[in-house]
Structures are given as structure tokens and as C-alpha cells.
Amino acid sequence: MTKKKAKTMSRKLAKVQTKATIKKKSRTSKMGTAKSSKKGASKKGGSFLFESLLELIRRTSAEIPDDVQKVILEALEREEKNTTAEYAMTIIKANIELAKKKSQPLCQDTGTVLVYVSHPQNFDQLGFSETFKKAITAATKKGYLRQNSVNSVTGKSEPTNLGPGHPVIHFHQHKKNHVEVKLMLKGGGCENVGAQYSLPYAPIEAGRDMDGVRKVILDAVVKAQGQGCGPGVLGICIGGDRGSGYVESKEQLLRKLHDKNPDPVLATMEADIVATCNKLGIGPMGFGGKTTLLGCKVSYQHRVPASFFVSISYMCWAFRRQGISLGSNNSIKNWLY
Amino acid sequence: MKKLTYPFSVEQVRSLKVGDMVSISGKLFTGRDAVHKYLHEGNPSPVQLKNQIIYHCGPVVLKDEKTSKYRVVAAGPTTSSREEPYQWQVIRDHGIVGVIGKGGMGPKTLKACQEYGCVYFHAVGGAAQVLAEKIKSVDGVHLEQFGPPEAIWELTVEDFPVVVTIDSHGNSLHKNVLETSQQKFDEILKSQKSHH
Numbered sequence: 001m002t003k004k005k006a007k008t009m010s011r012k013l014a015k016v017q018t019k020a021t022i023k024k025k026s027r028t029s030k031m032g033t034a035k036s037s038k039k040g041a042s043k044k045g046g047s048f049l050f051e052s053l054l055e056l057i058r059r060t061s062a063e064i065p066d067d068v069q070k071v072i073l074e075a076l077e078r079e080e081k082n083t084t085a086e087y088a089m090t091i092i093k094a095n096i097e098l099a100k101k102k103s104q105p106l107c108q109d110t111g112t113v114l115v116y117v118s119h120p121q122n123f124d125q126l127g128f129s130e131t132f133k134k135a136i137t138a139a140t141k142k143g144y145l146r147q148n149s150v151n152s153v154t155g156k157s158e159p160t161n162l163g164p165g166h167p168v169i170h171f172h173q174h175k176k177n178h179v180e181v182k183l184m185l186k187g188g189g190c191e192n193v194g195a196q197y198s199l200p201y202a203p204i205e206a207g208r209d210m211d212g213v214r215k216v217i218l219d220a221v222v223k224a225q226g227q228g229c230g231p232g233v234l235g236i237c238i239g240g241d242r243g244s245g246y247v248e249s250k251e252q253l254l255r256k257l258h259d260k261n262p263d264p265v266l267a268t269m270e271a272d273i274v275a276t277c278n279k280l281g282i283g284p285m286g287f288g289g290k291t292t293l294l295g296c297k298v299s300y301q302h303r304v305p306a307s308f309f310v311s312i313s314y315m316c317w318a319f320r321r322q323g324i325s326l327g328s329n330n331s332i333k334n335w336l337y
Numbered sequence: 338m339k340k341l342t343y344p345f346s347v348e349q350v351r352s353l354k355v356g357d358m359v360s361i362s363g364k365l366f367t368g369r370d371a372v373h374k375y376l377h378e379g380n381p382s383p384v385q386l387k388n389q390i391i392y393h394c395g396p397v398v399l400k401d402e403k404t405s406k407y408r409v410v411a412a413g414p415t416t417s418s419r420e421e422p423y424q425w426q427v428i429r430d431h432g433i434v435g436v437i438g439k440g441g442m443g444p445k446t447l448k449a450c451q452e453y454g455c456v457y458f459h460a461v462g463g464a465a466q467v468l469a470e471k472i473k474s475v476d477g478v479h480l481e482q483f484g485p486p487e488a489i490w491e492l493t494v495e496d497f498p499v500v501v502t503i504d505s506h507g508n509s510l511h512k513n514v515l516e517t518s519q520q521k522f523d524e525i526l527k528s529q530k531s532h533h
Contacts, residue, residue: 084500087358091461091498098466108397108411108465108486143410146397147485155371157484189416189440189462204526211529222522225515227416227440229462276525280518285461286441287500288514318463 049128049330053135053181056332057113058144060183060322061105064096065337067256068233068294068319072096075231075284075291085289092284092317107229107318109187110145113167116182116254118174125171132169136161145185170247182254182323182336190232190316193224194249196242199308208308213238214269220312221277221293226286229316233257233295234273237311240301245311252297253315254323256337266298273298284317294319341435345388347454350434353501355508359458361497364476365437367394369415371487372480373423376431383479384489386431390458393417393438395486397465398475407475409492411465414439417457425449441502441511450505457503459510471497 064072076089099106113136117128139145140161149158149166158166174180197216199208204219206212217236224230235252237245261267273296283289294317303309323336341349343363353359366384368376368391376382396412417424417438424442427433428449435455436446439462450456460468477491502510 084356084358087500088461091464091467095461095464095467098470102466104469105397105411105465107463108395108413108469109415110397143397143399146395146411150484157486187463192416215526215529218522218525222518225441225511225518226462227418229439279525280521282514282518285439285459286511286514287459287502288510288517316463 047330049131049326050135050138052324052326052330052332053132054138054144056181056183056322056324057135057139058103058142059335060185060320061110061139061144062103063100063322064106064319065256065321067258067337068317069096071257071294072231072317075294078290079284080290083289084287085283085285085291088284088287088289089291095318105144105146106320107187107316108146109189110148111185111187111320112148112191113145114170114184114186114250115167116170116172116184116251118172118176118180118182120175120177120179121173123171123173123179128171129169132167133160133162136167170251178333179326179330180323180336181326183321184250184253185320186250186253186313187229187316187318190228190314193220193228194246194311194313195220195223196246196312197310199310210265210269213310214273216310217273217296217312218276218280220314221282222280224314225282226284228314229318230282230286231284231291231294231317233315233319234293234297235313235315236296236298237309238298238300239303240309240311241303241307242309242311244301245309246313248299248301249311249313252299253313253319254321255297257295261298266300270296270298345390345434347388347434350456351454351505353456353504354506355501355504355510357501357504359499359501361390361435361437361458361499362495363390363493365390365392365492365494365497367392367396367412367488367490367492369393369395369487370419371483372489373420373427375480375483376427377423382431384477384491386427386433388432388434390435390437391427391433392460392492393420393436394490396469396490398485398490407478407490409469409472409475409490412469412472412492413463413465414460414468416440416462417442421445428453428455437497437499441509447503447507447509447512450503451507454505456501456505458499459502460497460499468497471495 079086206215235249237248277293282292327333397410425445437458479489
């Protein structure tokens with residue numbers, strides 16, 4: 001966990017808090033040295049990149065990370081007995097156990113495939129992308145992923161599960177010698193209830209200050225009701241432009257649920273949003289009940305004077321994210337969540 | 338827990354009320370965005386939907402290469418509100434008596450449920466494995482050209498767990514929860530204002 005380490009602002013948190021344990025590592029990592037062969041890194045002798053990525057996809061789709069499971073079980077305990085809210089949470093618990101046991105998707109909507117790659121310099125991004133795409137197509141054939149890529153112009157569903165913007169790949173260079181790959185599968189139901197507000201927002205008199213920010217966040221949760229498969233988790237970015245704000249709000253979802261925001265103002269806000277939303281009575285699936293949110297993660301970016309956006313990404317309870325750090329030969333060295 | 342068993346009828350669903358936990362056994366037809374748009378445009382349904390239940394679901398289905406048989410790997414509900422513009426008409430014109438989905442539906446569907454005798458059942462969103470286990474067989478697939486998530490899959494289920502959130506008597510849990518949460522939100526806004 002982060003503790004006092006992060007003096008950088010919260011936007012850096014996701015990267016800081018999953019700090020890998022291994023520092024010393026062979027410089028001969030295939031991903032580190034591959035000089036962009038179009039064949040992709042897995043074709044290089046002895047690389048297990050394809051296998052590692054396929055396993056990352058399987059596990060992300062079938063297993064909920066420990067930090068999320070913990071808060072789900074706490075939420076189940078909180079709900080009143082013999083209510084539809086408790087019933088929903090009981091089914092959610094059973095589903096988590098069953099998906100893991102059967103190694104099958106937690107949710108049939110295996111979502112937008114979002115991958116975040118942190119790598120050292122001289123890393124072969126093209127090779128990685130190509131291998132990752134192959135892993136997606138293979139995972140789709142195996143039923144870890146649904147055929148989920150639709151051509152927006154023709155309406156045709158793409159059997160390879162690939163296409164422009166599918167998957168979404170973010171590369172980020174870091175100073176460590178090894179590669180870390182984080183994967184998030186974000187279903188359409190929760191993506192649809194995401195929102196971006198431009199302050200001031202007149203309908204609820206939300207001004208250009210932190211009070212205004214709080215108001216629009218609560219507004220988004222009320223508008224979402226049960227449609228995002230709550231109880232959910234919010235990832236929020238205050239500021240930025242329309243594009244960068246949404247990207248950052250999603251990256252907040254890479255943080256572990258029990259971490260603490262190093263920025264005290266944002267840490268207070270995160271706790272307040274969860275507590276306040278849980279008083280709204282929307283509850284699991286919108287059935288009414290005590291748990292509307294499982295967590296809230298807030299970050300900020302600077303803005304230009306004329307713009308003040310608040311970008312809100314909603315993650316469903318079926319919070320599918322995992323990560324791996326790669327060893328030499330690109331085998332899985334350890335799991336990040 | 339109430340039981341609803343195939344063949345379904347208007348009389349059966351009229352006896353259900355908001356808040357009832359129901360276990361459904363029998364036939365379901367999946368149908369989501371593409372199917373609803375298709376039916377709304379006046380195209381004929383490839384299957385007889387009278388007294389049937391439509392399930393808003395885009396399953397993960399695998400085909401066994403050898404036997405050509407389908408197997409549903411994951412099958413939870415999808416968000417129903419996207420069908421709100423079309424659902425009332427599908428209820429009216431095709432005589433369906435049940436809709437299964439998640440997230441609830443709006444006033445048009447509520448009115449159609451009351452008028453024609455139909456119920457909205459809420460399945461637990463994201464519970465794709467628990468729900469897929471209740472599917473005993475895949476009996477057919479129609480409109481396959483829409484792609485696997487959007488096609489009509491004909492399924493037989495046993496003890497499929499749902500909650501009635503819109504009944505055929507004008508009641509909607511979604512309407513109630515929206516109203517009470519909106520009211521609480523208004524109170525929060527007021528108290529936030531008074532801090533200054």
C-alpha cells in the first residue's frame with residue numbers, strides 16, 4: 001500500500017500503489033529488447049507473451065479481484081435479511097464463486113477491453129499490440145470473452161472481436177526494468193451510466209467549485225439508479241479536457257478499493273461520496289437498500305480557465321480488473337491484484 | 338418464492354405483484370436491441386411470441402464443432418431501458434406476458450404491462466453464471482445475422498430466479514426508488530446550500 005510514499009498527486013496513485021516487488025531483473029527481457037518485428041514478441045524465441053496475456057484475460061473475466069470481493073461480502077452483511085436487496089447480494093456472491101469454479105465469464109458482457117501497459121524504454125509496442133490482439137481472438141473462441149466488437153457504421157459484429165478502438169491499449173513508460181500489464185473489462189451497462197458534466201451545471205445549481213463537483217457526482221449516481229449494475233464503484237476526474245478527463249476517470253478504477261488517496265481533500269471527498277450515496281436508498285440493482293456504492297476514487301487534472309469538466313466512470317459490481325508483471329520470457333511473474 | 342411454470346398465461350402474471358421473488362421454469366426467448374428495433378419496424382417475428390417471455394440478454398454461446406450443438410457459457414440480463422421506446426409495442430402486437438431484464442423500464446412499458454397483462458422481471462445484472470446454470474437446453478436460434486449477442490436464442494430454463502419490479506397493476510419499484518432517492522438528493526442539496 002502507498003502510505004506516505006506518494007507525494008505526487010492522486011493521478012499517479014494507480015501506478016504507485018501496485019509497485020512491483022522485484023527491482024532487479026535480467027535486462028534481456030524479450031519485451032524490453034525486441035526491436036519491433038512485425039510478427040510480434042511471442043514469435044521471438046522462448047517468449048510466453050501470448051500465453052501470459054491469454055491467462056490474464058481468462059482470469060480477469062472469471063475472477064473478481066480480492067479487494068472488490070471483500071467489499072461485496074461486507075455489503076451483503078449490511079443488507080437487511082429477507083429483502084430483495086439481500087437476495088440480489090446473495091446471488092452476486094454465488095455468481096462470484098461459480099464463475100471462478102467454472103472458469104467462465106462472471107458477466108456475459110465481457111465489455112470494452114482496456115489494457116494499460118507500463119514498460120521500460122525500448123519496448124516493442126507494435127509487437128505487444130499484435131500479440132494482445134491475437135490473445136483476444138483466442139480468448140473469444142474459448143468463451144472467456146463474448147464476440148463484442150460491433151462495426152458502428154454497418155452494425156456487423158466482428159468474429160475476431162477486434163476493430164478500430166477494440167481493444168483500447170494505453171502504453172506508459174516507467175523506470176522499472178520489467179513490464180506490467182493491467183487489464184480491465186468494462187461492461188456496457190455501467191459504461192452507459194458514466195457522465196461528464198460541464199460546470200456550472202444549472203439544473204442543480206452546481207457551481208465551479210468543489211461543492212459543485214460534489215453535486216454533479218451525486219446527480220450522476222441518482223440518474224444511474226440500478227442501471228449500472230450497482231452497487232458500483234466511481235472513478236472520477238475533476239478537470240482535464242473532455243477526452244483526458246474520461247481516460248483519467250477510468251484509470252482511477254485501477255486503484256485498489258481500500259487504498260487511501262494521498263491528497264487529504266480528495267480522500268475526504270471519496271469517503272463522503274460513498275457515505276452520502278449509501279443514504280440515497282437506491283441499493284443493489286436499484287431494488288432499494290443500504291449499499292449503492294462500494295467505492296469512489298477521485299483524481300484531478302488541470303483545466304483551462306474556460307472549461308471545468310467533471311468526468312465520472314461507473315464500474316459495476318462485476319468489477320473485472322487484473323494485472324500481471326512479466327518475468328523474463330514474458331511469463332507471468334506475479335499477479336498485481 | 339413464487340413459481341411460474343410454462344405454458345405462461347396472462348392470468349398467471351396478473352397474480353404477481355411488485356417485490357415478489359419468482360422462480361421461472363419453461364421457455365424463454367432472448368431479444369435485445371437489434372430484435373426490438375426489428376420488430377418495431379414491423380418485421381414479422383420468426384417465432385410465435387404469444388404468451389411467451391422475452392429475456393433482454395446477449396449470451397456468450399459456444400458451438401460444439403462436432404455435434405453442432407450450442408452451449409450457453411454466460412447469460413445475465415442486459416440493460417432494459419434501451420428497449421423502452423419499443424417494448425410497449427412488442428407487448429401489444431406480439432402478446433408477450435413477461436419481460437426479463439435489468440435496470441427497470443419506464444412509463445410506456447409500465448402502461449403496456451397494465452393494459453395488456455405483462456410483467457417485468459428483474460434478474461440480477463452481472464450474475465451470468467448463476468443464470469446460465471439455470472438454462473437446461475438451447476432449443477433454437479433465430480435472426481442469427483444480428484450476431485450471437487443480438488440473435489433470438491430459444492432457451493429452456495429451470496428455476497430461473499427473478500424479482501417482479503413492474504407488475505400488471507400499475508406498480509413499479511423503479512418509479513418508487515427513483516422518487517425516494519430523488520427526494521433524498523433534494524434534501525442533501527438543500528443542506529449543502531445551507532452550509533454556506
